[in-house]
Amino acid sequence: MSDEAHIRISGVKHAYKTEAGPLPVLDGLELEMQPGAFSAVVGPSGCGKSTLTKLLAGLLIPDEGEVILHGQPVTSPRSTVGMAFQNPVLLEWRNILDNVLLPLEIVPNKLNQKQREDRGQELLAMVGLEGFEDKKPSELSGGMRQRASLCRALVHRPEVLILDEPFGALDAFTREDLWQIMHELRHREAFTCLLITHDLRESIFLADEVVVLSGRPARTQHVMDVPFGADRSLEILYTPEATDMLHELRHQIQVAQGRVPANQEQLT
Amino acid sequence: MSNWQRKFGIPVVAMIVFALFWEALVWINDWPNYVMASPSDLGPAFWQYRWMFLEHGWDTLWRTVVGLLLAIVFGVLIGMIMGFSRIMREALYPLLVGFNAIPKATVVPVVALLFVGQHDMNTILIAFMISFFPIAVSISIGLSTLEPEYRDILASLGASKLTIFRKIALPKTLPEFFGALKVAVTLAFIGTNLMEIVEPHGRGLGHLFDSGKINADYPLMFAVLIALALLGIALYYVVVALEKMFAGWAEREHH
Numbered sequence: 001m002s003d004e005a006h007i008r009i010s011g012v013k014h015a016y017k018t019e020a021g022p023l024p025v026l027d028g029l030e031l032e033m034q035p036g037a038f039s040a041v042v043g044p045s046g047c048g049k050s051t052l053t054k055l056l057a058g059l060l061i062p063d064e065g066e067v068i069l070h071g072q073p074v075t076s077p078r079s080t081v082g083m084a085f086q087n088p089v090l091l092e093w094r095n096i097l098d099n100v101l102l103p104l105e106i107v108p109n110k111l112n113q114k115q116r117e118d119r120g121q122e123l124l125a126m127v128g129l130e131g132f133e134d135k136k137p138s139e140l141s142g143g144m145r146q147r148a149s150l151c152r153a154l155v156h157r158p159e160v161l162i163l164d165e166p167f168g169a170l171d172a173f174t175r176e177d178l179w180q181i182m183h184e185l186r187h188r189e190a191f192t193c194l195l196i197t198h199d200l201r202e203s204i205f206l207a208d209e210v211v212v213l214s215g216r217p218a219r220t221q222h223v224m225d226v227p228f229g230a231d232r233s234l235e236i237l238y239t240p241e242a243t244d245m246l247h248e249l250r251h252q253i254q255v256a257q258g259r260v261p262a263n264q265e266q267l268t
Numbered sequence: 269m270s271n272w273q274r275k276f277g278i279p280v281v282a283m284i285v286f287a288l289f290w291e292a293l294v295w296i297n298d299w300p301n302y303v304m305a306s307p308s309d310l311g312p313a314f315w316q317y318r319w320m321f322l323e324h325g326w327d328t329l330w331r332t333v334v335g336l337l338l339a340i341v342f343g344v345l346i347g348m349i350m351g352f353s354r355i356m357r358e359a360l361y362p363l364l365v366g367f368n369a370i371p372k373a374t375v376v377p378v379v380a381l382l383f384v385g386q387h388d389m390n391t392i393l394i395a396f397m398i399s400f401f402p403i404a405v406s407i408s409i410g411l412s413t414l415e416p417e418y419r420d421i422l423a424s425l426g427a428s429k430l431t432i433f434r435k436i437a438l439p440k441t442l443p444e445f446f447g448a449l450k451v452a453v454t455l456a457f458i459g460t461n462l463m464e465i466v467e468p469h470g471r472g473l474g475h476l477f478d479s480g481k482i483n484a485d486y487p488l489m490f491a492v493l494i495a496l497a498l499l500g501i502a503l504y505y506v507v508v509a510l511e512k513m514f515a516g517w518a519e520r521e522h523h
Contacts (some may be wrong), residue, residue, distance in 0.1 A: 057424040077426040091519040093439050105435070106425045136517065152421070162424075174379045 006192050007160065012065035014051060025051050026062070029216035034161075038186065038193045040203035042249065043213030043221075044182070045256045049196045052218075053162045056194060057081050069096075069160065079107040080156035082191070085139040086165040088149035090137035096148050097133035100124060103156040123151040127181050128248060143174035147181065154189055161191040168198060177236060179205055183232060198251045201237055204228070212252040222252045280290055305490040313487035320476060321407040321495055328460050328472040331388060335395025336456040340449070340508075343400040347407025348433075357408060368401040372462055378468040395459035399452040406448035410441030443518035446511035453503045457496065473499075 009031040015022040018140040033039055037187035054060040055067050067074040082103070084131055090099045100120040104111060111119065124130060127147040136147055146166060153161060167175045179202060186193070197203050202227050203210045212222040224245065228236055236242055254260045287307045294306035301309050314321060346364070350357040370395060379390050414437055422432045464474020473492050480488035512519075 021468050054420075057420070059420060059423055077424050081424050083421060085417045085420070087415065087417050089415065089421060091436065091439070093515075102421070102435070105427055106422055106427045107432065156425070245306045 006035040006037070006070065006138065007031065007194075008066070009052075009055070010068075010070040012055065012064045012067065013060045014055065014060065014064075015217075016046070018098050024217035026055075026219075028070070028219035029065070031211060033192055033194070035192055036190060037209070038195070039209050039211055040195045040197055040207035041211045042197060042200060042203050042253065043218060044215045044253065046200075047213050047216045047256070048218040049213060050164055052142055052213075053083070053164045053194070053196060056162055057083060058162065079103075080159040082153035082156065082160070082162070082163060083162045084146075084149045084153040084166045086168045088142075088145040089138075089154075090145055092137055095134050096103045096124065096129065096140070097121070099137065099148055100151040100155050101199045102152055107156045109156065115195055120155060123154060124148070125186060127151055141174075141177065146170060146178060148179070148198070150178075150185065154171060154185065154191070157189070158191060161193040163193065163195045163197075165196055165198065167202065175199075179234075182206055183230075187230070200246050200253075203249070204242060204245050205232060205234070205237055207261070210249060212256060214246060214250065214256045215258060220254055224249065224252075280486060287343065299449075302436055302484065302486045307489040309487035310494060313485070313491040317476070317488060317491070321473075321491075324473050324476045325499065328464065328496075329476070329503075331391045331472065332395050332460045332499075332503070334397055334451060334455045335392040337457060338392065338396040339348075339400035339403055339452055342396070343403030343448075343452075344407050344445075348399070348402040348411065350404070350438075351411025354412075357412065362440035364401060364404060367397075370396045371460060376463055376466040379391065379463075387463075387471060390467070391460055391472070393461040394463045395456040398459035398462075399456040402448040402451045403445065403454070404445040407441055410444040411437050414440060439515075442515040443511075446507065446515050449507050449520045450504060451509075453507055454500055457500050457503070461496065 002057060010046055012026050012029040013024070014026040014256075015024040017023075029052065031039070031041075031046075031052075041052060043049055051060065056074070058081070060072045061075060069078070069080075090096075091102070094102070097117065097120050100123060101116050101191075104116050104119075121133065127150060129144060129147055131153070132140065132144065132148075137148070140148070150166065153163075162236055167178050170178065183206070195203070195206060200210075208226055210224045210226060211220060212224070213219070214221040226245070227241075251260070291306050291308060294304055299306075305313075311383050346360065374395060375397065376390075377395055383393075383416050415438055418436050418440070419432055422436060427435075460472065460478075461474040464472035465478055466476055473496055477489055477492040480486070480492060
């Protein structure tokens with residue numbers, strides 16, 4: 001394992017305490033990411049993907065194994081992380097700009113009010129929400145709220161962006177819009193991104209590598225490199241290469257679900 | 269019809285219609301005023317006892333408000349404890365429900381015996397006891413049903429529990445809190461009057477009601493009821509105004 005890795009998760013085991021005894025959710029999770037990398041994690045429902053985001057954010061400490069960020073074990077939350085979820089969880093009583101600026105009220109920084117607002121407006125413009133600064137979240141559509149939520153996750157220039165199915169509740173066209181916006185954000189902002197998703201097309205369109213987790217308790221079952229370059233259009237999803245990758249990923253998910261044995265030849 | 273007319277005109281018209289209906293009911297049945305006083309009897313009663321109404325009304329009002337303020341402080345505190353700790357919620361809930369279930373009329377003599385002669389304190393205590401329950405429950409439910417993602421967006425940045433409470437949990441709970449406060453306002457009035465009537469100590473509108481009863485001054489009794497209703501309406505709308513100020517965002521625009 002290289003020591004320059006930005007994020008290194010090794011041998012992680014974790015179990016939740018339930019009334020019926022411990023419920024193991026992660027068992028032998030391995031993940032390594034270089035600075036600026038974009039990894040997508042896919043796996044069957046309830047396999048512990050969200051637990052992985054909590055471990056990386058320092059909201060949970062694993063029972064066994066290590067979560068290393070910058071060569072330091074993660075033992076508590078740190079201000080260099082940004083998070084966005086399927087539910088945009090905007091604060092209804094704040095306007096959009098003040099929602100985006102929320103992390104700057106928590107994270108220590110030297111920005112004055114003007115600089116904060118400039119930063120917020122810069123991000124809102126990047127995601128196409130210029131002119132919506134003073135609107136309340138209830139006045140925005142689901143896709144717009146999710147864009148604002150992405151801005152909030154990035155406003156304090158986090159080194160690590162953790163996305164837990166942020167596009168899962170959106171309609172297909174809005175989702176594709178947001179995929180494009182994710183690419184633009186990646187060009188302009190420097191972050192390492194871990195994306196949890198159920199959408200295999202999303203995973204290969206956005207990520208540099210796709211990690212398939214096994215069923216619960218989850219271990220790293222398969223890692224697939226995504227050979228597409230930085231500039232991607234939705235057209236790449238319709239290439240034979242993409243079709244093969246999606247096919248392989250689908251096979252891996254079925255293995256993870258226990259529906260087909262791992263060694264069985266794919267039927268084509 | 270303008271907004272102003274709708275907001276004030278309609279309620280005023282409704283009140284006038286109600287008074288006319290009441291007057292007509294008494295007049296048609298030819299009830300003497302010891303059966304039921306009519307609205308036209310109330311004016312003279314108010315005028316005759318105007319200074320007493322001011323004095324006793326003030327006693328009732330300030331003791332209700334102090335009791336209510338205590339209920340807010342204590343209710344929010346208990347609600348926070350129950351909202352943040354599941355163990356405390358499970359421990360305190362049955363106690364609170366049981367306490368709330370005891371008719372406060374039975375608590376009045378107990379309190380009066382405990383603190384003999386401390387009329388202000390006793391009255392405030394009953395107003396407080398009867399009104400803190402809905403506040404505590406609303407805060408605890410508001411906090412315990414906070415979606416975990418709301419907590420996580422701040423917790424993942426290293427925010428303290430207190431910061432999360434101040435920035436997210438507290439404002440998010442405000443609509444529920446004001447809903448409960450509207451109930452608590454009315455309850456606090458009931459508490460104050462209960463003390464004033466069950467343990468008469470010569471103070472408050474409850475006392476005025478009592479003296480009307482003793483002197484067979486029925487218009488006075490009815491006038492006290494109306495005065496209580498008016499005070500109740502006034503306090504209720506103070507709460508509504510505060511709600512607009514602090515939790516107006518929760519109100520969706522109607523079209």
